[in-house]
Amino acid sequence: MVEFIKITPSVYAHVMGETRGNVAFINLRTSIAFIDSGIYPTVAKEARKVAEETTGLKTKYLIITHYHSDHILGNQVFEDCKIISSKDTYNLIKKDAEERFSEDNIKKYIKENPELRDKWKGLRIVLPNETFEEKYILKEGEKTLEIVQVGGHTKGSSYVYFKEEEVVIVSDLLFSETFPYAGDETSDIQQWIKALQIIKKLQPNIVVPGHGPITSVKEIDTYIHYFEEFAEKIEKYVKEDKPLEDINIEKDLPSFPYHVDETRIKMMVEHVYHTIKGKMDK
Ligand SMILES: [Zn+2]
Numbered sequence: 001m002v003e004f005i006k007i008t009p010s011v012y013a014h015v016m017g018e019t020r021g022n023v024a025f026i027n028l029r030t031s032i033a034f035i036d037s038g039i040y041p042t043v044a045k046e047a048r049k050v051a052e053e054t055t056g057l058k059t060k061y062l063i064i065t066h067y068h069s070d071h072i073l074g075n076q077v078f079e080d081c082k083i084i085s086s087k088d089t090y091n092l093i094k095k096d097a098e099e100r101f102s103e104d105n106i107k108k109y110i111k112e113n114p115e116l117r118d119k120w121k122g123l124r125i126v127l128p129n130e131t132f133e134e135k136y137i138l139k140e141g142e143k144t145l146e147i148v149q150v151g152g153h154t155k156g157s158s159y160v161y162f163k164e165e166e167v168v169i170v171s172d173l174l175f176s177e178t179f180p181y182a183g184d185e186t187s188d189i190q191q192w193i194k195a196l197q198i199i200k201k202l203q204p205n206i207v208v209p210g211h212g213p214i215t216s217v218k219e220i221d222t223y224i225h226y227f228e229e230f231a232e233k234i235e236k237y238v239k240e241d242k243p244l245e246d247i248n249i250e251k252d253l254p255s256f257p258y259h260v261d262e263t264r265i266k267m268m269v270e271h272v273y274h275t276i277k278g279k280m281d282k
Contacts, residue, residue, distance in 0.1 A: 002047040004054070005214065008165040010143075012051065013208050019043050021070035024169050024208050025051045026162060028140040031060035034081075035160050035169050036210075037074030040119040044074025061138065063147055064128055065171035066157040067092035068184075069101065071210070075126035084136060085128035086149040088156030092186070097125035150199075152192030153210075154184050159199055166205035173199065176212030176219050177258050183267030188275060189231050196224045222257060229254035234272045238280060244273050 002019070004012040013024040019038025025047075026033045032051055037044045048059055062078040064085035065071060072093060075083060085093070099105075106123055110116045130136075138145040146161040153172045160169040172181065173195055182189060199207075200220050207215050233253055247253070249265050256265075 002043060002050050004047075004050060007206055007208070007214055008162075008167055010165055011162060011167050011169075011206075011208075012054070013169075013214060014047060015208075015213055019047060019070075019074070021068065021172070021210050022208065022212075023047055023074075025059075026143075026145065027055045027057065028060075028143040030057070030141050032057050033061035033063060033138065033140070033145060034059055034078065035063045035208075036065055036071040036171060037062060037078060039070040039073045041074050041076050041123055042119050042121065044077040047074075048077055060140070063138075063145070063158075063160055064089055064093075065159070065169070065210070066154045067096060068154065068172065069096070071171065072125070073101075073120075073123060076122075076124055079126055082130050083126065083128040084130045084132070084138070084147065086147075086156040086158050087131040087133050088149065088151075089154075089158070090128050090131045090156075092154065092156060093125065093127055097127065101125050148198075150191075150195035151188065152195035153180075153182070153187060155186035155188075157195065159195075161202055161204070163202075166203075167208065168199055168202055168204040168206075169208040170199055170210070170220075171208075172210035174207060174209040174212075174215070174220060174223060176207075176209035176215040178212040179256065179259065179261040179264050180223070180268070181264055183264065183271045185271075187271060189227055189272050193224055193227050193231070196220050196227070200224070226254060226256060230268075231272060231276070234269065235276050238273060238277045244270060247273070 004014050006012050010027040015022045023038050024035045062081045062083045067089050136147040149158045151157050
């Protein structure tokens with residue numbers, strides 16, 4: 001059974017990793033809104049069942065925070081719902097559905113990774129059916145959710161703010177206690193810093209990250225600080241014409257308070273270096 005933690009009177013989150021990317025749901029009193037669908041349709045189906053049994057309500061909405069597979073591959077379980085995302089996220093999912101997760105590629109992944117056979121059985125990409133630019137207000141009875149596109153982690157990345165209970169679901173804009181994935185081709189560290197500053201200004205009580213445990217604004221501060229220092233250092237190296245391969249990840253970068261994932265930090269250095277250089281060359 002997929003376990004959810006009740007974090008406020010109406011908000012529940014699964015952060016134990018069974019869905020890979022964290023998923024959450026909100027009891028809107030007359031229906032349920034899910035946020036993200038995880039990486040396995042089979043697990044998403046179970047999560048939906050748990051949510052509906054817990055609340056005695058039907059799921060009406062699925063809000064997608066960004067296009068990464070560990071947040072959207074369970075979408076097919078919510079095909080009867082209003083599936084909401086930013087237009088940019090929609091476009092990126094559509095591109096992935098045609099390329100990375102085409103029918104043939106899905107078959108290939110399953111063949112190469114037999115452990116996926118059951119979990120990805122019948123997997124197909126289901127696109128959002130309601131899109132927005134910048135901001136979407138979801139009103140259901142007396143409950144209001146604000147979905148806001150801020151970008152940063154990926155183009156189109158959005159957060160879900162439930163003001164009434166002072167909770168913000170930020171998905172991968174925050175990897176709590178975990179090294180972030182900042183290697184996406186549409187990722188932009190400077191935009192990401194701005195996004196985190198916008199979220200911080202909401203002064204939420206509780207922050208639900210895309211990976212890792214439930215957390216607070218303090219953790220957002222930690223990442224703003226780390227990203228700022230990181231971007232500053234890389235900018236300096238770009239200005240000095242220091243070659244990318246000469247950057248030593250242990251000596252030349254700011255310290256990170258948790259375990260550093262070596263593959264991820266290398267991707268991040270490379271991506272941030274090229275992004276900053278690209279902006280300077282313009
Ligand atoms: Zn992501």
